[in-house]
Amino acid sequence: MTDFKTPFKDDLTASSKKKEKDLLKNKNFAKFIKSKWYPGVFQWPVAVIFAFIVFELIVGPSEAHDNFGTAGTWVLWWPLLPILLLLFGRFWCIVCPFGLLNDVVQKFVGNNKPVPKFLKKYGIWIIDITFLMITWSDHVWGVVENPRGSGILLLMITTAVILSGVLFERRTWCRYLCFLGGLSGNYSRAGMVELRGTKEICATCTVASCYKGTKEVPGCPMFEFPKTMDSSAECNLCGNCVKNCPNNSITIKTRKPTQELWNIKKPKFEVAFLSIVIMGIVFVQNITMLKVWDKILASLEQALGTTNYYITFTVTFFIAMFIPVALLLITSLIAKTFNKTSLKENFARFGYAVIPLDLAGHIAHNLFHLLAEGKSVFYTAGELFGLDSHGASTALVPNSTIQALQFIIIGIGMVGSIYTAYRLAKSSQADNTNQQVDTQVMKKKLFGTCSVYAVLMILLAILNILLFSLPMAMRM
Amino acid sequence: MKPKNIKHIVFALLLVLSFSATALAATTGSQITKEVAGVKATLTFDNEKLKTGSNIFSITFSDESGNPLSIENLQVTADMDRSKDMGNDGMDKKEPMMLDLQKSSQEGVYTGQVDLTNNGKWIINASYDLQSQPQSIALDFDVMGSGPNWLIIGGFGGVILLILVIAVISKKSKKA
Numbered sequence: 001m002t003d004f005k006t007p008f009k010d011d012l013t014a015s016s017k018k019k020e021k022d023l024l025k026n027k028n029f030a031k032f033i034k035s036k037w038y039p040g041v042f043q044w045p046v047a048v049i050f051a052f053i054v055f056e057l058i059v060g061p062s063e064a065h066d067n068f069g070t071a072g073t074w075v076l077w078w079p080l081l082p083i084l085l086l087l088f089g090r091f092w093c094i095v096c097p098f099g100l101l102n103d104v105v106q107k108f109v110g111n112n113k114p115v116p117k118f119l120k121k122y123g124i125w126i127i128d129i130t131f132l133m134i135t136w137s138d139h140v141w142g143v144v145e146n147p148r149g150s151g152i153l154l155l156m157i158t159t160a161v162i163l164s165g166v167l168f169e170r171r172t173w174c175r176y177l178c179f180l181g182g183l184s185g186n187y188s189r190a191g192m193v194e195l196r197g198t199k200e201i202c203a204t205c206t207v208a209s210c211y212k213g214t215k216e217v218p219g220c221p222m223f224e225f226p227k228t229m230d231s232s233a234e235c236n237l238c239g240n241c242v243k244n245c246p247n248n249s250i251t252i253k254t255r256k257p258t259q260e261l262w263n264i265k266k267p268k269f270e271v272a273f274l275s276i277v278i279m280g281i282v283f284v285q286n287i288t289m290l291k292v293w294d295k296i297l298a299s300l301e302q303a304l305g306t307t308n309y310y311i312t313f314t315v316t317f318f319i320a321m322f323i324p325v326a327l328l329l330i331t332s333l334i335a336k337t338f339n340k341t342s343l344k345e346n347f348a349r350f351g352y353a354v355i356p357l358d359l360a361g362h363i364a365h366n367l368f369h370l371l372a373e374g375k376s377v378f379y380t381a382g383e384l385f386g387l388d389s390h391g392a393s394t395a396l397v398p399n400s401t402i403q404a405l406q407f408i409i410i411g412i413g414m415v416g417s418i419y420t421a422y423r424l425a426k427s428s429q430a431d432n433t434n435q436q437v438d439t440q441v442m443k444k445k446l447f448g449t450c451s452v453y454a455v456l457m458i459l460l461a462i463l464n465i466l467l468f469s470l471p472m473a474m475r476m
Numbered sequence: 477m478k479p480k481n482i483k484h485i486v487f488a489l490l491l492v493l494s495f496s497a498t499a500l501a502a503t504t505g506s507q508i509t510k511e512v513a514g515v516k517a518t519l520t521f522d523n524e525k526l527k528t529g530s531n532i533f534s535i536t537f538s539d540e541s542g543n544p545l546s547i548e549n550l551q552v553t554a555d556m557d558r559s560k561d562m563g564n565d566g567m568d569k570k571e572p573m574m575l576d577l578q579k580s581s582q583e584g585v586y587t588g589q590v591d592l593t594n595n596g597k598w599i600i601n602a603s604y605d606l607q608s609q610p611q612s613i614a615l616d617f618d619v620m621g622s623g624p625n626w627l628i629i630g631g632f633g634g635v636i637l638l639i640l641v642i643a644v645i646s647k648k649s650k651k652a
Contacts, residue, residue, distance in 0.1 A: 059624040063529055109643035111650070148625065155632045162636055166643040302581040307534070309522070 022251040024242065033239040033252075042095045050097035054158075057151030061383075067147040068380040074144050075373045079366030081180075082187055082359055086257060089191035090184050093174055093236035098161045102173050103221075105165035112169040115176060115223070123176030124270040128277065130179040132321070135281050139288055139313055171221040175234060185233035186275055187359050189352070190258045190416070195235050195242075197226035201249035210241035210250070217243045226250055232260060233271075258416045261352050262423035269344065272351020275358055276328045279460060280321035282361040286467040287320065288313075324460065328354070331456040338448030339425065349428060350453050353421035357457060360413020361464050364406040368472055371396045371405075406468045414461035421453035422446075508615045514540055515547075517613045519600060526619045530591050535577070535602060535615075537584040544584030547604040552577055554590045557597035557616065572601070592619045 024030045032038055049072070056069030064070040084092050093099055106112070119126070134143075134153070143149040164173035174181050197210065210226050213219030219241075220226075222234045226241050226249070242250045287293060300312045332346035339346070374396040379389040425446050506526060508519040518536040535552070537545040555572035577588040592598060598619055603612040 058629055062527065062623070105640075105643075109640060109647055111643065111646055152628065152632075155629070159632055159636055159639070163639050166639055298581060307580060307582065307585070307587075 022253050024248075024250065024252050030242070033242050038239050039094045043097070043100045046095050047097040047100050054151060054154050057147045057154065060147060062147060064145045064147055065376065066380060066383060068377075068384055070144075070147045070150060071373075071377045071380040073150060075369050076377050079363075079370035081184075082362045082366065085184055085187035086191055086359060086363075087193070088237070089188040089193045089195075089232045090181075090234070090236045091193070093181065093184055094238045096174075098157060098178070099171060099174050099221075099236070101158065102161050102165040102171055105162050106169075109166055110169075111167055113167050115168055115172050119172065119176040124182060124268070124274070126177060127179050127182030128270060128274050130177075131182060131274070131281075132277065134179060135284065136314070136317055139284065139317070140310055170218075170223060171236075174236065175222050182274055183278065186271065186278070186355055187362075188232045188235075189260045190355050190359055191232055191260075192254055192257050193237070193252065194232045194255050194260065195226065195237055195250060195252045196229060197241075197245075198249045198251060199227075201247050202227035205247060205249065207246065209244040209246065213240070214244050219244070230265060258356050258420050261355060261420045263427050264349060264352050264424065267345070267348040267352060269348040269351075272328075272348045272354075273325070275351050275354045276324045277321055278358045279324040279354060279361065282358065282365055283323070283463070283467065284317055284320040285365055286464075286472070287316070289472045290467065290470045291472075292470055324354075327456055327459065331452050334452045335449045338445050338452070339428070340445075341428070349424055350421055353417050353424055353453060353457070354460070356416030356420055357410075357413040357460055357464075360409045360416070364409040364413075364464070364468060367405055367409065368402055368468075371402045372399065403468060407465055410461050410464045410468065414457050417457040417460075418450075418454045421457065422450045425449040425453070506617070508617050510613055510615050511540070512613045513611060515545060515606060515611060515613065516540065516542070517602060517615060519615045519617070521617075526592065526617060528592050528595055528619055530589055532587070532589050533600075534580065534585055534587040535600075536586075537604075544582070545606065546583065547606050548608075550577060550586060550602065550604045552586075552588065552603075553601045554592075555599055555601070556594060557599055575600075595619050 024033065053069045053072050056067055057073070060069055061067045081092060138144055138149075141149060143153050160177070161173050164177060205227065208225070208227070209219070211219045211224075217240050221238055221240065222236055224234050226245075229235065237252070242252075287296070296316075297312055300315065301307050304312060304315065306312065328347060328351060329343070332343050332350060335341075335346050335350065336343055341349075373394045375392070376394040379387075379392065379394065382389055429442055429446055506521045510517055516538045518538070519533060520536070521531055521533045537547050539545055552575045553572040554575055573590065575588045575590055577586040579585075580587055590600070596619060597616055599614050599616045601612060601614045603610065605611070
């Protein structure tokens with residue numbers, strides 16, 4: 001794990017801080033969060049739906065277009081997830097049925113072992129690798145388009161969650177092992193909600209019940225300490241700290257999208273790596289769903305001299321992953337000439353700037369499935385009650401509308417990424433500015449650093465737009 | 477529970493999970509080969525066990541010694557075996573499905589997709605011209621129903637049960 005401990009200046013203006021509104025100041029909201037009903041009121045209904053979806057996937061219709069589980073998972077939940085993460089941070093993680101399963105198993109048969117050191121040290125790398133492996137296996141074995149495959153994936157996760165809940169304390173699974181947790185953490189950094197402790201109040205606190213818990217309510221399940229928390233990446237808004245804090249120090253505020261990314265104090269290489277690899281995953285998802293994919297595959301078969309899909313796809317997969325990583329490396333190398341910072345540090349810091357574009361690419365890609373196949377959720381639900389809707393269009397809006405929305409979202413993501421790169425460059429220069437270095441030179445450096453990353457973001461956005469402009473295949 | 481035991485359980489689970497995933501997903505593909513008048517046709521499906529639904533396949537034409545053959549006017553149909561009673565599933569009233577095949581970059585290899593709507597015996601019939609002589613080869617194969625795989629579901633159920641039982645014993649022994 002690489003931490004870069006260069007001090008940065010908090011460049012949020014006082015006016016922007018004033019605009020952040022503490023939602024817990026609303027009595028009804030605070031009462032709800034502190035009540036015994038939260039978060040159970042969300043968790044249990046979702047758990048019931050999830051159980052039914054797993055049942056449908058493993059014993060329901062074997063064809064994806066007839067299966068409510070497939071529609072519910074890949075046409076509804078998966079496209080909505082990045083939108084939820086943008087709006088509410090990792091709130092989904094407290095609603096997630098796997099987290100609830102972990103809690104229930106732990107309550108009755110948990111051994112509450114401390115988290116092994118290797119998980120703490122390499123957890124994010126395990127997440128990165130698992131995420132890549134699942135994406136690879138989905139394409140090679142068709143997990144998404146095969147209800148049984150999706151069902152088995154969920155059963156595998158269920159088994160692993162139960163094992164984690166049985167062995168380890170709190171939500172070790174969610175924090176250190178869940179591949180979606182890694183993705184959710186990254187996107188939540190760009191999210192619009194943040195939970196924090198009030199520094200002045202926490203400074204005088206000696207009980208730390210937010211972390212340790214009380215007799216009534218356990219401590220933070222995600223191993224976070226609100227007193228020192230400066231990121232929403234690991235906060236699932238479970239409300240335990242709100243319930244436990246005797247000093248009412250906790251605040252839940254809305255913030256501008258991407259705001260957290262503007263002041264990354266300790267950039268981590270592995271987080272930056274995940275963010276740029278997600279861009280590669282979005283490329284793979286797009287390329288393999290394009291109608292031109294068959295032609296690309298045929299050319300690849302000719303070049304490699306084999307029709308084995310395992311080989312041809314693996315090659316495609318590595319190329320798609322390599323391109324964004326290589327682009328960020330090259331950009332960081334060029335940026336080095338301006339900001340005189342090491343390649344590794346530039347990669348780690350400005351990798352965070354890719355997150356808004358990642359999020360936009362993810363939302364834009366899945367928007368197609370949500371809007372072009374959205375009705376399949378109703379149709380497959382209808383089929384559970386014997387209503388036949390075969391042959392009916394599954395589209396909620398015309399393709400041209402979806403495409404326009406995709407372009408707009410990518411455009412917004414690109415602007416978000418460029419602005420984040422600018423703020424990151426600016427905040428990392430703050431230290432030097434304090435040393436009264438020639439401001440003209442500093443401005444030149446800032447402009448140079450920003451420009452190279454802006455070019456990268458524009459290039460990645462163009463690649464996305466090119467892919468979205470081609471006809472795409474459906475999931476159902 | 478000792479750390480050593482935890483390590484063993486994690487290792488065992490990883491093995492079980494990886495093998496169960498492999499059992500589910502990684503199949504080696506199935507092949508049916510038939511030889512008629514010096515032409516060997518090999519039908520290869522992506523899946524080892526053919527199930528109802530859409531299946532990708534390839535047909536390879538070669539001579540007796542395995543050299544690829546160049547054929548012309550290839551037409552391929554798929555149909556269920558009509559020699560047996562197919563009950564009330566309506567397949568006996570349907571015409572054979574005409575399949576759209578694409579020539580691969582490799583000589584004598586054609587790829588396509590077939591929607592195997594019912595379980596039972598199916599026949600893929602390939603008609604073609606070889607040296608201007610019309611010929612045909614029929615390749616038959618069995619298609620399984622695509623219901624739930626209780627073996628795998630039971631396997632996961634068993635592993636989960638085992639984990640919970642060990643956890644309960646471990647917790648009780650700790651209390652004692």
